[in-house]
Amino acid sequence: MFMKVTKAVSLCFVLAFACLFLLIPLSGEAKPRKGQTEPKTTKAPADPNVLTVEAKAAVLAEVSTATRLFEQNPRLSIEPASFTKVLTLFLVFDALQRGQIQLHDEVFISEAAWRTGGSKMFVGVGTRVPLEELIKGIAVLSGNDACIAVAEHISGSVGAFVAEMNRKAQELGMTQSVFLNPHGLPAEGQITTAGDMATLAIAYLKRFPQALQYHSMQEYTYNGITQYNRNHLLHKDSTVDGLKTGFVDAAGYHLTATANRDGMRLVAVVMGTPRPAVREREAAKMLAFGYRRYTNVSPFKADEPVTRTKVKYGAVNELPAYAVEPAQALVLQSAKNSVKWNVEIPPEVVAPITANQVIGKITFSIGDTPSRSIDLVSRDPVAEAGWLKKIWQGLTQIRTWNWMYIGVGAAALALMGTVVLLVLRLPNRTKTFKKQRMKRY
Secondary structure, rough: OOHHHHHHHHHHHHHHHHHHHHOOOOOOOOOOOOOOOOOOOOOOOOOOOOOOOOOOOEEEOOOOOOEEEEEOOOOOOOOOOHHHHHHHHHHHHHHHHHHOOOOOOOEEHHHHHHHHHOOOOOOOOOEEEEEEHHHHHHHHOOOOHHHHHHHHHHHHHEOOOOOOOHHHHHOOOOOOEOOOOOOOOOOOEEEEEEHHHHHHHHHHHHHOOHHHHHHHOOEEEOOOOOEEEOOOOHHHOOOOEEEEEEEEEEEEEEEEEEEEOEEEEEEEEEEEEEEHHHHHHHHHHHHHHHHEEEEOOOOOOOOOOOEEEEEEEEOOEEEEEEEEOOOOEEHHHHHHHEEEEEEEOOOOOOOOOOOEEEEEEEEEEOEEEEEEEEEEEEOOEEEEOOOHHHHHHHHOOOOOOOHHHHHHHHHHHHHHHHHHHHEEEEEEEHHHHHHHHHHOO
């Protein structure tokens, strides 16, 4: 009897152990059943408010306000490479604006220009090329030969042109840059920074927006040779319309990209990436960051006056006041509903008024904190009115009359009138008096 009980208990233990063994998985991972999807592990999403750029240096800025939205090593000295050509084109458009040169100028191609190495437009030695074609060759093809040609055309020599480049750079505030040639080929001592390049790009885009018609070209054919713009963001993003690429072995790959979305223009400077694809990816990432985080609040339409004021003693009675820069405030998307603005302008200004004379200002605030102020100016001059109009304006612009002054004025006028009448009647009375005396005698 005891043996039977023992066998029964042993059998129970064996069955229990077998059940436990079946419940324990053979490996440490649970395998999905047939038809189930194996769970995937994912990284935590990146913080959209944090930006890191795979480059030696980078700057993101909004153009109209020149506000820097992101910086990474902005003062790191680095070779500019073909970024130099933006400054060269700045001087070209500046000379065009001043009337020193014309787009249809036939520019002579010297042997020095023709022999220049690196990226080329392939201009022929001893030929003459229209200046506008050379601009395309620089902006689209990054032609080093075209850079030498325009430098010689504008300044007479490359040396004189480079001196003007450095003078202009200092004028723009590019204090950490030194340029030794107009094309950016390696030269010992030729340096810049991402911060200086952002400063240059902003000034260039604000002063010469027409230059983008050339920088946005995806290809250009000259002398039967078709070459393509190295800024591949142009055909990847329709809002991108510039600006310039660059590369030298010592520095890596550069890209200054600019885009305009919903009236806000950003510029992204990326310097020193290991590959062309990286500079494009990082520039696109920077632009996306800027447009996601920021917006421009523009309460006034472009090219319309912000307000008007009256003109005293002027040939016109009213003067429109225009903002010298776009009248808008750059703010975080989350703060766009807290933007306020205040226009300060006198109720009247006195003629004469010169063109671009400051006559007021507009101040933007975020909440109660002032953000930026913009001068208001007259676009056109206003001459003084003639003396009759001045008298009439003086009378009509008197808003409140003091009755005592009116009485005194009326009495003075009456007295003056009496004196005039007496003076006019005095000769007649004298003649009458003489006649009466002659009759008596």
